[in-house]
Amino acid sequence: MAIWADKNTRVIVQGITGREGTFHAVQCREYGTKVVGGVTPGKGGTKHEGFDVFGSVREAREKAGANCSLIFVPPPFAADAIMESADAGIELIVCITEGIPVNDMIRAHDFLEKSNVRHVAEGRAASRLIGPNCPGIMTPGQAKIGIMPGHIHKPGPIGIVSRSGTLTYEAVGQLSRLNIGQSTAVGIGGDPLPGTNFVDCLAAFQADPLTEAIIMIGEIGGTAEEEGAAFVKKNVTKPVVAFIAGQTAPPGRRMGHAGAIISGGTGTAGEKMKALEAAGIHVVKAPSDMGQRLSEVWKRK
Amino acid sequence: MKVHEYQAKEILRRYGVPTPRGEVVESADEARTAAKQLGGRVVVKAQIHAGGRGKGGGVKLAKDADEAAELTRKMLGMTLVTHQTGPEGRVVRKVFIEEALNIDKELYLGITLDRKLGLPVIMASSQGGMDIEEVAHKDPKAIHREAVDSILGIQPFQARAVADAFGLKGDAYKKCVDFVQKLTKAYVETDASLAEINPLLVTKEGDVLALDAKMNFDDNAMFRHKDVLEMRDLNEEDPLEVEASHFGLNYIKLDGNVGCMVNGAGLAMATMDIIKLAGGEPANFLDVGGGASAEQVKNAFRIILNDKNVKAILINIFGGIMRGDRIAEGVVSASREVGLPVPVVVRLEGTNVELGKEILAKSGLPLITADGMWDAAQKVVSAAKQAKPS
Numbered sequence: 040m041a042i043w044a045d046k047n048t049r050v051i052v053q054g055i056t057g058r059e060g061t062f063h064a065v066q067c068r069e070y071g072t073k074v075v076g077g078v079t080p081g082k083g084g085t086k087h088e089g090f091d092v093f094g095s096v097r098e099a100r101e102k103a104g105a106n107c108s109l110i111f112v113p114p115p116f117a118a119d120a121i122m123e124s125a126d127a128g129i130e131l132i133v134c135i136t137e138g139i140p141v142n143d144m145i146r147a148h149d150f151l152e153k154s155n156v157r158h159v160a161e162g163r164a165a166s167r168l169i170g171p172n173c174p175g176i177m178t179p180g181q182a183k184i185g186i187m188p189g190h191i192h193k194p195g196p197i198g199i200v201s202r203s204g205t206l207t208y209e210a211v212g213q214l215s216r217l218n219i220g221q222s223t224a225v226g227i228g229g230d231p232l233p234g235t236n237f238v239d240c241l242a243a244f245q246a247d248p249l250t251e252a253i254i255m256i257g258e259i260g261g262t263a264e265e266e267g268a269a270f271v272k273k274n275v276t277k278p279v280v281a282f283i284a285g286q287t288a289p290p291g292r293r294m295g296h297a298g299a300i301i302s303g304g305t306g307t308a309g310e311k312m313k314a315l316e317a318a319g320i321h322v323v324k325a326p327s328d329m330g331q332r333l334s335e336v337w338k339r340k
Numbered sequence: 341m342k343v344h345e346y347q348a349k350e351i352l353r354r355y356g357v358p359t360p361r362g363e364v365v366e367s368a369d370e371a372r373t374a375a376k377q378l379g380g381r382v383v384v385k386a387q388i389h390a391g392g393r394g395k396g397g398g399v400k401l402a403k404d405a406d407e408a409a410e411l412t413r414k415m416l417g418m419t420l421v422t423h424q425t426g427p428e429g430r431v432v433r434k435v436f437i438e439e440a441l442n443i444d445k446e447l448y449l450g451i452t453l454d455r456k457l458g459l460p461v462i463m464a465s466s467q468g469g470m471d472i473e474e475v476a477h478k479d480p481k482a483i484h485r486e487a488v489d490s491i492l493g494i495q496p497f498q499a500r501a502v503a504d505a506f507g508l509k510g511d512a513y514k515k516c517v518d519f520v521q522k523l524t525k526a527y528v529e530t531d532a533s534l535a536e537i538n539p540l541l542v543t544k545e546g547d548v549l550a551l552d553a554k555m556n557f558d559d560n561a562m563f564r565h566k567d568v569l570e571m572r573d574l575n576e577e578d579p580l581e582v583e584a585s586h587f588g589l590n591y592i593k594l595d596g597n598v599g600c601m602v603n604g605a606g607l608a609m610a611t612m613d614i615i616k617l618a619g620g621e622p623a624n625f626l627d628v629g630g631g632a633s634a635e636q637v638k639n640a641f642r643i644i645l646n647d648k649n650v651k652a653i654l655i656n657i658f659g660g661i662m663r664g665d666r667i668a669e670g671v672v673s674a675s676r677e678v679g680l681p682v683p684v685v686v687r688l689e690g691t692n693v694e695l696g697k698e699i700l701a702k703s704g705l706p707l708i709t710a711d712g713m714w715d716a717a718q719k720v721v722s723a724a725k726q727a728k729p730s
Binding site: 229 | 424425453455456458459460471472474476477479488491528531533558559560561563564590592594602603604607608609610611612613614615616617622625627658659660688689690691713714717
């Protein structure tokens with residue numbers, strides 16, 4: 040078991056004929072993910088790198104039985120791609136694209152909310168959006184849905200949730216070197232309005248019988264970590280280790296990620312670390328300590 | 341992206357948001373002519389991308405055109421220091437001459453994204469002139485909020501609620517309702533990330549105007565706002581940061597002496613953090629992006645080495661899908677081409693890491709390899725400390 044993605048997840052790649060889409064569709068397939076095709080509007084019915092190309096997500100869902108979409112569409116068109124997937128009833132929408140305008144995402148979230156009400160009313164599953172501006176979701180040994188390096192992962196009991204791509208790899212690398220595997224690693228992305236947040240992931244990891252402990256990696260900006268901390272205090276019984284990036288970041292500057300900014304004195308790493316510690320979470324100051332600290336607080340069964 | 345006050349007001353006027361009459365000038369003579377046209381009694385305002393200009397001496401009242409010219413002459417070229425500029429301040433290159441009005445009330449009106457709600461939120465407070473953060477801290481109940489619907493935009497009843505919260509009556513009430521709606525429309529349609537009117541002015545005659553205006557925009561949406569993009573003033577940005585942006589590098593200059601070059605924003609922040617924990621001070625934030633090609637590494641070296649405070653550099657690349665030996669080759673060839681005046685510590689992760697380390701070690705360059713982030717941080721901090729003072 041794992042959360043949201045496993046060996047039965049049937050993935051289509053939106054933007055499969057683009058450079059990034061092509062490269063990563065092949066990488067995911069090589070890892071063993073069930074990539075059942077791709078979507079490029081106007082190119083339906085063709086083949087690309089051995090993948091069936093469909094003209095729309097609806098067609099891909101009907102003909103290939105896709106239930107997950109991995110999006111590599113350029114920023115001006117990415118919100119439309121998300122909404123198309125939601126409308127088609129795709130259950131897991133993973134958007135890698137960085138640089139989507141905030142206003143586009145506000146509308147996409149609104150659309151997603153309404154289409155989910157409709158899906159649920161008609162007896163279908165709701166759609167979950169992961170990202171945008173994220174590395175994707177990885178269940179080691181089962182499904183790699185994103186741009187993360189597959190080889191550093193190993194199957195096991197640790198759930199990871201992170202706003203940063205390379206820091207997720209860092210945590211995974213540290214765990215694997217200690218011979219500790221991962222249940223699922225979710226990159227929720229560096230944008231200010233992510234589809235899936237810390238609370239969603241923490242709830243799913245708490246409910247997942249094969250996840251025994253959790254690493255959460257936050258960064259400056261917003262209050263998602265504080266909300267995660269409040270949720271942990273109330274609902275999570277599994278040990279949680281956390282790191283917050285940006286302890287030395289100057290206020291008022293956007294640190295690479297659109298969402299990583301201390302504004303008006305709020306969203307500092309210090310504030311977040313305090314809230315996490317108050318919730319009983321094991322906070323490490325150095326990013327190099329994530330794996331080690333986890334190995335201390337989690338008892339191997 | 342930020343714009344100057346006079347530019348923000350230009351944008352707002354296109355949406356029918358009332359502002360005082362004004363003109364931007366670059367000389368004392370232009371200021372005199374502008375002041376005469378505006379009726380003589382004017383406000384002279386330094387144009388820099390930072391708040392707190394009034395307290396720093398960047399906003400002055402002139403009783404006539406000659407005084408406006410004299411104030412402008414003094415202001416142009418001066419370095420204005422406010423609580424937002426840092427101690428180095430900003431050079432004033434343009435001055436805005438604006439008609440002086442009869443102030444009855446000064447209020448606060450702002451719109452920005454509420455990340456928790458996922459919607460723009462209008463904030464209104466009767467304490468005009470004060471920082472909204474300060475009001476939020478001292479008396480959060482003094483701020484009236486209205487969320488803007490993603491599809492329908494602001495509704496008239498919400499604008500009325502804002503005018504009520506200000507305690508306005510009669511003409512001013514009606515004008516305020518109109519102002520709030522127009523400002524919100526401007527915020528949404530220009531893909532702004534902040535529209536702040538502080539103060540919002542109510543005149544003795546019952547007019548409602550934007551006395552000051554600050555607008556920031558969503559960088560990711562600027563592809564559809566060429567007119568706003570043209571307002572970008574590179575004088576207000578760090579030249580190294582501007583140069584880095586041309587290469588697709590995300591660089592932010594800091595005050596320390598340990599340069600860093602990292603792939604990924606989160607890892608780049610974490611690298612700064614660990615340098616500090618190891619007893620050093622980061623000189624910059626730099627995200628080379630996912631690829632970390634030889635070309636990008638070379639560009640990044642040039643940008644980092646332009647900062648004369650840098651005594652040592654830490655390269656921290658989590659290769660991921662890219663092979664470690666390829667990255668090492670890129671680092672070596674970039675180092676050869678640039679010529680390294682300072683020691684460089686390299687921490688690589690990914691496939692073929694051992695091969696990568698061998699390539700670095702055999703290069704004959706001052707490249708120090710490291711295992712893991714903590715080892716790398718300690719090595720680079722000690723290298724920076726051993727560096728000869730320049």
